[in-house]
Amino acid sequence: MPLRSPYQLVATPPTVDDYIRVRTGSGLSHRTPEQAAAAIAGSWSFRQVLGPDGQAVGMGRIIGDGGWYFLIADMTTLPEHQRCGIGGAVLDSLLDDIRTRAPRGAYVSLTADPPGRRLYESRGFTDLGASADAMLLYT
Structure with missing residues (x-):
């Protein structure tokens, strides 16, 4: 579903400052400018x-090898712009990019926070539950 005015979906990354601002403004953990630039x-x-003033209000990205492993990350929208279809538009566009550019049979994963579960499930993502042992290491 396309975004309605005054929002504009663009296929470019935000600036480092906008990446940090949107992450922290939507409740995701803070990242340093070096981490943001690398991401x-x-x-x-x-x-x-982009919102009415041309500033980034939502985002999402794919980390991947271009062949078959893809991780959707940094899916977030500033609270004052939630419930406007931004998350769905970003996710749909990212998935379309995988379907268009990657070989068929790509493995697409993500970590779903409780507020995003309904969106991800509506796009076909399933909870792996006991069939997978998710592991995490923070350094």
């Missing part, structure tokens, strides 16, 4: 949504 540079695909 932007290391993305396979990026989408951001």
